[in-house]
Amino acid sequence: MTEELDNLPRFLGVSTNGPWIQFARRNARNAKDQIVASILGGASAFPNSILLPRFPGEPARLDLGEKPHPRGTGLSWPLESIVDLEHGAGRLPIGLVIETIESGDFVEWMEADTHRYRVSECLAESLAQIVGAASSSSELVYVIPNSWGTRLQQGMIDAFRRYDLKCKLLWRPIAAALEWLDRFGDNLTNYEKVKYTTAGSLLSVYIGYEHLEITELELVVYEHEDRQFSLVPGRGRPSKLERLPSFGYRQRLKYLDSEYERTFSSQSTELERFSWNWNRLWCTPLLSAAQGSVLKNEPIRRTVDSKTDRVILPLSQLEPLDLHQRLRQLSIRLHREYTGIVVSGSLANLAFDESSRVWDWVIRALRVESESILVEGTNCELGLLAKGACRFAELLDAKLPTYLDTLPQLEMVISEGGEPKWIELLDPAEKWVNGGRVWQRSQQIQNLAIAPNSTELKLAIAHEEFDTIREVIAPLPCSSESVEKVALSVEILPAQGNARIELHPAKKALFGNDRVYVNWLRMSEVVLDDGKTATKDTYLQNLPRIFPELLPRLRSRSKLQAAEIALHRVWEMMRQEDRVTNVNKALKNARNALREKDQAMYPRDATAFDSEGRCEGSFSIVDFMKTAWPYYLRHQPEEFVRAIAYTHIDHPEFHEHIRESIKWYAQEDYVIAAGKCFRDPEHIAHFFRWCISEQGIGNMNVTRLKAMSEILRFRANATKLLSSELCLELMRRSCDIFEHQRLRRSGGERFRMVCLVIVYALRRRAFDDSFLDPESKLATRIKDEFRKAQADATEGTLRLIGGAVDLFQQLQLIIDYVDRQGKGQLLIGD
């Protein structure tokens, strides 16, 4: 026995990267008091394995030493030793643990009965037996791959917790980096002493039997409380590209295949070959003997792995030749020179047949260089990752800086002003957060509401680990008969599982003494009404709304070409102070080009300029106005206002001019311009007041209805300064017009515009949540009118003129919005 864990130290670094479990601890008996690493069972033994329970109540246990336990050895007797595709294996080699956890965390073994085990729990249970007696006083730090998300982290943490093990998780590259810093950190003194500046970069290369992990880390300046500075590794967000399949197991399997063919006749079955391979690989010291043995630096001929081989190993189709190419591709993303390189992994120090080492081959393929390279097994003893983990625990305990981390992307939907939107739950103001220490969101997320009589609060979460939206639930200890406002506080311990989201009710006594947290275990995938899963966009679209989303006009590149020519012509004529009649003609041409809609983008409404006054090309309307506006002031060409209105320009002087021109005798051009260009809520309020009080909406022509509908659907703050009373009056009068149009069986533009005014006037709810109660008299009247219109549309007596939308559905959508249950966009615009 090469190691003794009987007198457990306070901190223990544990790594299961590779076929053996590596432990590291500070050796108090050592004169230098160093952290020493050891390989469980001894490096010359067969690979460590977990024996899966065979009987109810039997624990998962580690198998180590010189000879294995019969279970899952691949022999034909005893029965528990049989390994095949049908029954699985009663042995889970440590070399497969990480891969198995990543691919679902479950393993099945059929022996008399089918057993299904959670791998993380089996690992934790086995480790608990090894460190069990002293675990109450010891803390484990377990090394995890850099790509593990919060779900896997939480699963691992929960598993350790279940077996009363105090455990923290640490990223694999960070564990390696901490060892590198311990070796070379003192040499780095020449850096700018400013907090969080980058003083260099470190490349962590993990070369395991199963995969390679190449991670760039930053060396970041950290400022202590006593204004001392030191360097710590900083970890960015992981990328899928940094992980590549390795060739270690494939090489071993190929070697075994050839040995099998030499030893046995070719009459043996595939199952016999598989069992033999399994036995030799996982139950003999074959991988151990490989320390210092020879690997082939040549492509493997066999490109199709048998199904049974895939049970033995997480084999990839990748061959060393491919790997070399992929490393070359990866090198494009990397720097040429690094402050340091740290190489870890069981395969790192093995030799190829031409005597070059694997780590050297990988570094050369990556075309990276450094003066300070630390290689596990070469200039550093085996167990580098475990040592790094142990060092992390000690630094953390001594309240010294450990590493800097970045938080995962986690978003949730909130309703801001009635408008649902995604917000970052873990949105740090700073780039870095302290590894190993709790990060807390500076501000609580306010204004969430619990519906009356609810027993749980559901939150929609966009999690970076999932492509689709998930729903999490916070079970409430009690329900309330009224709507209850709650706020959320968010905190997370980097790399230690899920964020803790706590509910804080506005009424402090609502939950009594209970603290209510979001339960991540009850996270489920959101399925939309159409049975499909939801993305961030589709989720928002399918969220019931109290008012419709804005429907801005889009810009069209194809329509800009003609408009741009026309505008340039106008511009040129104005520069040359051409005659007004000529300019008017040119403006008329420009107006026609600007108002023309791009039918290719139907049903979306797209013109040369969008409703924000932007276009796709290089044409600058602002520069144009520098010439055009003075010309207009001097010559007052009559086509100018209308033509410019179609650019939806944001020009304060132009807006002010329109505002002043909106009088009882206002020309139609100014009304059109107001509808397209007004942005200022003050201007908008003025316009609406004029429309209703000065003229009376009952007499309003289509132009004014269209102008109002455009303002309401283009501008988010259109209803900000419109009083609710004014909006109600607007809706009342619009309903009158709607009724009139319905009775006339007229589905023309006036009908369409009044529909738009009614539905977009509901956006007032963004500023007044109680606006137009669905059960109010007006709302009921509006809904009744629209239902009658639906009936007419069904009978065919009411048809929309122009467009090909389903009128019945569109009317229903308006009813749904009035009922605060709307989903999707109205398509009966112009």
Next chain:
Amino acid sequence: MANLASIAFVGCFPWAEPSDRQSVKNSTELSRGCVILPYTESDVFCDECKDPLPLIARWTDRDRKSWCKYELPTGDFQHSQSFIFQSEGVGGRPFRQEVPLGPGVLRSFLDEQLEDEEEAENLPQSIRRYSKIRDLIDTHIEFLNDLCDQIRPNRYYWEGNFGGIAARSVRRVASCWMNANEHGNARLALIVKLAREIAQILGLVCDGPRVVLRRSREFQSIAKIQEIDPSCLRWLARQPGRDVYERAGSRQQLLGVVRREDSDTLENRMVKDLLHRARIECGNYISLNRDFSNHDRVRVVSTFRRHLIKWEKHSEIAHAKRLTGPVQPNYVLLHEPRYKKLWDAYQLLLSQQKQKDDIWRWKARSFSESCEFGLLGLLRQQARRSLLDKSDVLIHLEAITGKFVSKDTQFGPIGHSVLPTASELVLCRGVHAYQCPFIAREFYSLAADFFLVARMSPTVSAVLPVWCLIETTEEKLIEGVQVLERKLRDIPRSDSIRPLILLYDEPGLERVFFEGRGKVISLEFPIQKSIKKVAVSALGSLGAL
């Protein structure tokens, strides 16, 4: 072989088959009785034991008929019979049949007989023979109880208890078994603990047992009568005479109520039974450890036994009646401090004795289990650090049909270091023979207790089937061996078979058979010493291959 209702066949040896057609007329013909029934999934029960009969073999014969072989317990007398039954026999119909059981003796009777060591010398030979078997069985039980009590896991050899099963590594089981006889002292048995813990309390209780005042009607002189009840009045009314004096008759006595102290209570009956059982157990212990009579533990038990005899004869407890049926504890037994301790001790003793009684019916199976441990020990001595070494021995906390080791226990192979010619040595338990790929199907019906297979190559292997017999005679053995030889010759590659029959304490019956390839070996108590004979002859014969 008896054909009972054309369904059940009773065989006198484990290797018996329906085709043998030898009739079994009575119990005395059975050496290790078994019953053979057509194959069904349903368990077979016997009136004599609570658990289903142990299935020792299942096979399909040349006529494609499937059979199951169940071992029968021994009876309590020289001639015993019992009913066996199946809820769903052949064709789904319930099956019930009377079968003869092997000769035996009631364990409690035996214990009584053997209790006094001096008198035991005068007992008949058959009883003294049972005494040796009792030593073997009791030693085996104590060994396994000790093994279950101690959990000593380490990083390489896990041990633990779960679901009524104690998992211990072969390494520890084998080494403990081999060393069990080398302690040179008396084992710390339950009776030793009881002798130390309850002797004083038992003395106090026997000297001053809890008594009750019991009302009884007795004739008393008129002057002494203090209490009468309606019954006494009715008696008085029936007497002739004009007044009380005339009715009192010539003796001048009337029926009256008196109150007397009585020690015949449930708790004192329990104490009386405890005294009896503890005395028997003391006798057992002293007999088993007769070689260590000066050992402190043996002396404690001897002293305790003397006290027990004295208390049984001379204390108030002697007046209590004997217990009839199981005890339903009353308030005193559960809560009175002195009686509670005795009640706990009584339950432990009862449980142990019940276990011994149960196992006693399956003496041959316990002997076979002991031999199995012996073989494990031998193999481990030859090859340390093998898959066998790390295999789990799953031990039931209570024996089932005479065996503690669970039928789920299977052993890993041993590497080639034991035999120069063999690449692998596999110990396969008899119940698993039909699952083991190294054992020819012709062996299945022979119901060997276990097999030792030496695998020279994937296709060539030598097989050493082992049968363990605890009660047989020379005449029966010769007859049985002849039958076995005939069967073994029918097995392909019979020249690679090395049959072995292990007898208990029958050195006169040792012999060779099967053209010198088979052996009958007698093992004496303690088996740890004599098992080496198996190493020399059996493993030697495999090595010769």
